[in-house]
Amino acid sequence: MSFQNPVFIPGPTNIPERLRKACDMPTIDHRSPLFGQILHPAREGVRKVLKSNSAQVFIFPSTGTGGWEAALTNCLSAGDKVLAARNGMFSHRWIDMCQRHGLKVEIIETPWGHGVPADRYEEILAADENHEIKVVLATHNETATGVKSDIAAVRRALDAAGHPAMLFVDGVSSIASMDFRFDEWGVDVAVAGSQKGFMLAPGLAITAFSDKAMMATEAATLPRTFFDVKDMAKGYANNAYPYTPAVGLLNGLNEACGMLLDEGLENVFARHHRIAEGIRAAVGAWGLELCAVSPEVYSDTVSAIRTPEGFNATDIVSHAASAYGVAFGTGLGEVAGKVFRIGHLGSLTDVMALSGIATAEMVMADLGLDITLGSGVAAAQDCYRGNRLNADKAAA
Amino acid sequence: MSFQNPVFIPGPTNIPERLRKACDMPTIDHRSPLFGQILHPAREGVRKVLKSNSAQVFIFPSTGTGGWEAALTNCLSAGDKVLAARNGMFSHRWIDMCQRHGLKVEIIETPWGHGVPADRYEEILAADENHEIKVVLATHNETATGVKSDIAAVRRALDAAGHPAMLFVDGVSSIASMDFRFDEWGVDVAVAGSQKGFMLAPGLAITAFSDKAMMATEAATLPRTFFDVKDMAKGYANNAYPYTPAVGLLNGLNEACGMLLDEGLENVFARHHRIAEGIRAAVGAWGLELCAVSPEVYSDTVSAIRTPEGFNATDIVSHAASAYGVAFGTGLGEVAGKVFRIGHLGSLTDVMALSGIATAEMVMADLGLDITLGSGVAAAQDCYRGNRLNADKAAA
Amino acid sequence: MSFQNPVFIPGPTNIPERLRKACDMPTIDHRSPLFGQILHPAREGVRKVLKSNSAQVFIFPSTGTGGWEAALTNCLSAGDKVLAARNGMFSHRWIDMCQRHGLKVEIIETPWGHGVPADRYEEILAADENHEIKVVLATHNETATGVKSDIAAVRRALDAAGHPAMLFVDGVSSIASMDFRFDEWGVDVAVAGSQKGFMLAPGLAITAFSDKAMMATEAATLPRTFFDVKDMAKGYANNAYPYTPAVGLLNGLNEACGMLLDEGLENVFARHHRIAEGIRAAVGAWGLELCAVSPEVYSDTVSAIRTPEGFNATDIVSHAASAYGVAFGTGLGEVAGKVFRIGHLGSLTDVMALSGIATAEMVMADLGLDITLGSGVAAAQDCYRGNRLNADKAAA
Amino acid sequence: MSFQNPVFIPGPTNIPERLRKACDMPTIDHRSPLFGQILHPAREGVRKVLKSNSAQVFIFPSTGTGGWEAALTNCLSAGDKVLAARNGMFSHRWIDMCQRHGLKVEIIETPWGHGVPADRYEEILAADENHEIKVVLATHNETATGVKSDIAAVRRALDAAGHPAMLFVDGVSSIASMDFRFDEWGVDVAVAGSQKGFMLAPGLAITAFSDKAMMATEAATLPRTFFDVKDMAKGYANNAYPYTPAVGLLNGLNEACGMLLDEGLENVFARHHRIAEGIRAAVGAWGLELCAVSPEVYSDTVSAIRTPEGFNATDIVSHAASAYGVAFGTGLGEVAGKVFRIGHLGSLTDVMALSGIATAEMVMADLGLDITLGSGVAAAQDCYRGNRLNADKAAA
Numbered sequence A, B, C, D: 001m002s003f004q005n006p007v008f009i010p011g012p013t014n015i016p017e018r019l020r021k022a023c024d025m026p027t028i029d030h031r032s033p034l035f036g037q038i039l040h041p042a043r044e045g046v047r048k049v050l051k052s053n054s055a056q057v058f059i060f061p062s063t064g065t066g067g068w069e070a071a072l073t074n075c076l077s078a079g080d081k082v083l084a085a086r087n088g089m090f091s092h093r094w095i096d097m098c099q100r101h102g103l104k105v106e107i108i109e110t111p112w113g114h115g116v117p118a119d120r121y122e123e124i125l126a127a128d129e130n131h132e133i134k135v136v137l138a139t140h141n142e143t144a145t146g147v148k149s150d151i152a153a154v155r156r157a158l159d160a161a162g163h164p165a166m167l168f169v170d171g172v173s174s175i176a177s178m179d180f181r182f183d184e185w186g187v188d189v190a191v192a193g194s195q196k197g198f199m200l201a202p203g204l205a206i207t208a209f210s211d212k213a214m215m216a217t218e219a220a221t222l223p224r225t226f227f228d229v230k231d232m233a234k235g236y237a238n239n240a241y242p243y244t245p246a247v248g249l250l251n252g253l254n255e256a257c258g259m260l261l262d263e264g265l266e267n268v269f270a271r272h273h274r275i276a277e278g279i280r281a282a283v284g285a286w287g288l289e290l291c292a293v294s295p296e297v298y299s300d301t302v303s304a305i306r307t308p309e310g311f312n313a314t315d316i317v318s319h320a321a322s323a324y325g326v327a328f329g330t331g332l333g334e335v336a337g338k339v340f341r342i343g344h345l346g347s348l349t350d351v352m353a354l355s356g357i358a359t360a361e362m363v364m365a366d367l368g369l370d371i372t373l374g375s376g377v378a379a380a381q382d383c384y385r386g387n388r389l390n391a392d393k394a395a396a
Helices: A017-023 A035-048 A065-073 A089-100 A119-129 A151-160 A211-219 A229-237 A247-263 A266-287 A313-324 A350-365 A376-387 A388-394 B017-025 B031-049 B064-075 B091-098 B119-125 B151-160 B211-219 B229-237 B249-265 B265-285 B314-324 B350-364 B375-385 B388-394 C017-023 C035-048 C063-077 C089-100 C117-128 C151-160 C211-219 C229-239 C249-261 C265-285 C315-325 C350-366 C375-385 C388-394 D017-022 D033-048 D064-075 D089-100 D118-127 D153-158 D211-219 D229-237 D247-263 D265-284 D314-322 D352-366 D375-385 D388-394
Strands: A056-061 A081-086 A104-111 A133-139 A166-170 A189-193 A204-209 A304-305 A339-343 B056-061 B081-086 B104-109 B133-139 B166-170 B189-193 B204-209 B302-306 B341-342 C055-063 C081-086 C104-109 C132-139 C166-168 C189-193 C204-209 C302-306 C339-343 D056-061 D081-086 D104-109 D135-139 D166-170 D189-193 D204-209 D302-306 D339-343
Touching: A017 A247, A017 C081, A035 A056, A035 A204, A035 A229, A056 A065, A056 A229, A056 A247, A065 A133, A065 A166, A065 A189, A065 A204, A065 A211, A065 A229, A081 A089, A081 A119, A089 A104, A089 A133, A089 A166, A104 A119, A104 C063, A104 C375, A119 A151, A119 C117, A119 D314, A133 A151, A133 B189, A151 A166, A151 C017, A166 C089, A166 C302, A189 A350, A204 A211, A204 A247, A204 B017, A211 A350, A247 A266, A247 D033, A247 D056, A313 A339, A313 D204, A313 D352, A350 A376, A350 D375, A376 D033, A376 D352, A376 D375, A388 C302, B017 C265, B017 D388, B031 B056, B031 B104, B031 B249, B056 B064, B056 B229, B056 B249, B064 B091, B064 B166, B064 B189, B064 B211, B064 B229, B081 B091, B081 B119, B081 D056, B081 D189, B091 B133, B091 B166, B104 B119, B119 B133, B119 B151, B151 B166, B166 B211, B204 B211, B204 B249, B204 C204, B211 B229, B229 C204, B249 B265, B249 C035, B265 B350, B265 B375, B302 D104, B314 B341, B314 D211, B314 D265, B350 B375, B350 C350, B350 C375, B375 B388, B375 C350, B375 C375, B375 D247, C035 C055, C035 C249, C055 C063, C055 C229, C055 C249, C063 C132, C063 C166, C063 C189, C063 C204, C063 C229, C063 D247, C081 C089, C081 C117, C081 D302, C081 D314, C089 C104, C089 C132, C089 C166, C089 C204, C089 C302, C089 D302, C104 C117, C104 C166, C117 C132, C117 D104, C132 C151, C204 C211, C204 C249, C229 D211, C229 D314, C229 D339, C249 C265, C265 C302, C265 C350, C265 C375, C315 C339, C315 C350, C339 C350, C350 C375, C375 D211, D017 D247, D033 D056, D033 D204, D033 D229, D033 D247, D056 D247, D064 D135, D064 D189, D081 D089, D081 D314, D089 D104, D089 D166, D118 D135, D135 D153, D166 D211, D204 D247, D265 D302, D265 D352, D265 D375, D314 D339, D339 D352, D352 D375
Parallel strands: A081 A104, A081 A133, A133 A166, A166 A189, B081 B104, B081 B133, B133 B166, B166 B189, C081 C104, C081 C132, C132 C166, C166 C189, D081 D104, D081 D135, D135 D166, D166 D189
Antiparallel strands: A056 A204, A189 A204, A304 A339, B056 B204, B189 B204, B302 B341, C055 C204, C189 C204, C302 C339, D056 D204, D189 D204, D302 D339
């Protein structure tokens, strides 16, 4: 078990020293005022990271999947109609969850590697004259394919169609790493997790609800208790939870927001972009291609890299682990075996990224792919050299 | 914020050094074989703690409340009938959850301070000739009142009535601290949390399902995704989760089970009993009474102590926190203001318990109660002196 | 191994959470400017704790014993004469060190339990007309006997005799717990360690040199390299050490000084005094006596408690460890077997102190001493009750 | 402050997770039997790492410099004669220490970059017919120049000359990383530190004395107290120290020896060699040269790399720190400004080494050196690819 090497899975990410210490906390009384001094700043920090002035932030001891469930069960009733694009494993799973909870989903099948098709959303919304569609789902960053979607465009589609549906966005692998504008994009529920851009261990579903979404909770009849945001809101008003909160992780979340805001959100996003550009330059130098079909959908948090026909991309992941003690991500669902993934989000430096690139080169060479050793590293070094001042700040 | 003093809330408990270190873990790839080396021993350890040979253990990144929800949603359908006694805040909440999920609950109202009335269960079950009752709920240890119930008697009631209902037991504040016999008592679903007898931070709902409960999942139609045990079982078969697991806490759980089994379950239970006896001796020496009405329902994990008429018991908790940096528990629900609670579970030594008793004495004296300083301590010392060898082992 | 109970040895002390985290630091480049940001504030913090405006602080990766050696070897030459009182094991050892390094020591034999006799110092200094005595040694707090000495009186003795000798003070078990006035008392070298009032793990000798002591280093010919303060001073001027510094401990020292100064030195001293008063009240309630002969020499950091004739006091220490997992101190040297010691310094709360007192009672009762259980606790509770506000701040 | 990147200074090294946790220990009673369970296995572990059956291991809360002083002061008297080669900054400093302690040193001036000249030792020893030379000093690995010396050859020189002088070896930057044979080479005192091959924080001088050296302590009159090995031996016999030991670091040392022996000493040495070969291949690819003049003196723990005439090598170190958050070592003494150093010892993986190489490339390119990006990485990858199985074990 090599704890010395960084991990390059698309979350959970490498945890900074400062956050490990913030989470590793002795027990405090979670019904004492002290807890409020952790809870409220953490919620406020998340709000700032989401660029929202008014969102209500609810944090569950759960995961992003739990966040999806909180979004659906608090705002919808069985039989309600939902519009969603399926362009990867995570959008697929959210759709599946809708169906399991008795929602009707109008699915826009979208090729993996593409972003969510805002034009198709607009067509369908415009055609929905009775406004049967209650919610539009959009996956901001498809972790399975390394594809970023244009949420502003989805908002424009809703507006163009003059449709009152709510907009729920899965930002699990984008929020805190890539620009996310809750207010500006008119998001109604955003879902994130502790273990990606927030650089913490898994264990928190981080959600934000707009006023409109909060109002929808009044009529929504899907059963819910653990994920009930009204119980949560009532608890928060008393510095408490409706059950036992994950105090250490919340303390870490508060600290994580502090780190992100200290670095500056735009600097955080720029760092993620620079590191991602280096990874993509390496992929080009290797003569390989991304699963993401074009630059405007390239993700700054994860790259899914296609391997040549006939080669099992999953071998890269297992060989990297066994031979070099380095973790990459496998392909999932319909790109299983066809891509391997390099996660490049959270607390990462250019220097760490280079070690991942160098490892991938050795692995691919070991497995017989025609890769020039050092070629990807050199390409990435070119990207990183000009940006050295930020490199420093980023990993503090 | 006094981290030097122990906490005496009825969970989360004081976390042993060894477990804090086990949980404070760098990121590993939760889809690698390494994760299986944490997951499976942790589940096996929980099974042993439950004294079960065959239960299937499912661990969610959640809390005991989530465990309740997993029990209900996996095994029941809307409209199903449930039998439950309400004898404290936590049984009340589980009943409330049933109702919110569309279940019909036959409630046996039971005075707070009493255990669940097995005789009333038997009457009702015997009268339910059509076997409409699908599940019987029982709270093994009511954290709000410090009352332990006789689960074996509930099982006997089911058997005497020849009733096929499943038995769901909330063991959140009993399991791993007090004797729990999953197989012998014919429990179908048991619910625990990481932050009580397992001595960890909050963040895990620990559940165990009997074969009968697993079979019930096939027909159950309450909507569920995050808490779906079949998804979970499928994941486990591949050393994985259906979503991102809380790896550090699972590693801690594995270690916690190791600690409990190394100490010996019967020794753990005996230690909890001895420490609790000391607390109760102190209560007697103070001239006060427990909320729990009789010795057979005295809890070995938490004592709810009645204060004199006209005195606000909650003042004890706030004064202890502000003046001495010590956390006790307040009364909840219908005993709010009437009791304060001393939690005495998890990683506790006689020596730590004495500091809690000594603090309670000072607090009560400060607030004008007629307490002889040192009296409770002396009574507890008498209990603890004969048992010194275990004291040592217990807190390793 | 019970890590849950506090320790009651007279150092190393219980380490606060905040300091454990400050010390547990990844490797940094100790030749980089970053190191200076740790070193200089740590030295400045120590200076403030010593109440000095001008002392030069040198910190060695060593212990208090190394600090003694630094004091002697930097300022003296073989054959130089030193005046010292021997009133306990630690003053004895410093005298022994002088002799081993070729110094001539005029020893004032002083009964153990008494402070250093300032009047005898004055007589001898007055008689030393040729000023052959180069240094006067004084142990501020004899850890072996729990005796505090009056350093201001020693200074007055020097002044009254008009003698130019330097004054070296062993403050290992007093500094940062009891009032120490480097400038006001005209101390020339003060010696402390990381593991007492500074609440850290052992590993640092903390020394402070007056200008006069620094001047004496020019002529001093005792061999020294590791402990050479001129090498150290040269290093410090470049943010560096002459060898590899203990970076983590220095970071902890910096943080420890922050904690002490945040609490306020006078508050720290008052807390130590209050806790010590409680311990002493307990000793009285038990019908026992301190080794320290009178209140003006009672130490606020450690109490050596005489046990009845014919009883082996060391049994208390071994029984406390084996039966209750609690560490007290044994008697050393000529009071071995006659006293046991309760350390009450560093990061301690009233509540923790009560658990030590309660444990000592059980131990003594177990061993057949005529002790009323709870009696010492009640006496200490009386002391602690009035001071509750500080209790809180103290252990943060 | 980038804690995410590895450090590449020649000690202190990157500290493995397991050792950080072993060192970060609550206070225990260092006079209790428990301490013996840490101390004795730690000493035994060091003995095994030194490949000795009989050496007595003494561990001081100090540094390698303190270890040098312990070697000299315990075995020698003022005026004694010592033979030593000066071939770098650390041999220079040990010689300087001898002189400051009144020893006469016959110095063999040796060009920096060369190993200690065993033939010259032999000539001088053979000429010393009266056996005035009491001790021969040899620096096994010159950290300043990256030069390894042949200690077996020095032993052969002593034997060939039939000279009874003791052999003292500075193994601070070799022991636990490169082969060291205390018994086979007839070493009399070996000196190591915690912060190099043992992968811990600084704070321990680790020394080993042969029977002959122990006998020499009887006659040796150099003053010593803190570093006295006879006091230490007497303490060890009672599971104790003559003063307060650095318990946490000793616990870490015990664990570190466990890690080294679990990996297998020969595997540890092979890993260091492989990683060093990769670094050297990179240096070759860059068209640069080592300070070490020939392969037989190449160090496997640190490489000092000469930069072109007219270029200030120290700029590399400062630029790497400020622009990329990576620490390399500067040149010291007569090679200051002429070399920069890459430390490659302790807990390091091939993957980490590659990130250091990649960083050095960017830095040198930024500073205008004619370096082909990726060239050194490719050369090192070639070295590392064949050895993947060990890579994994090494960094566990």
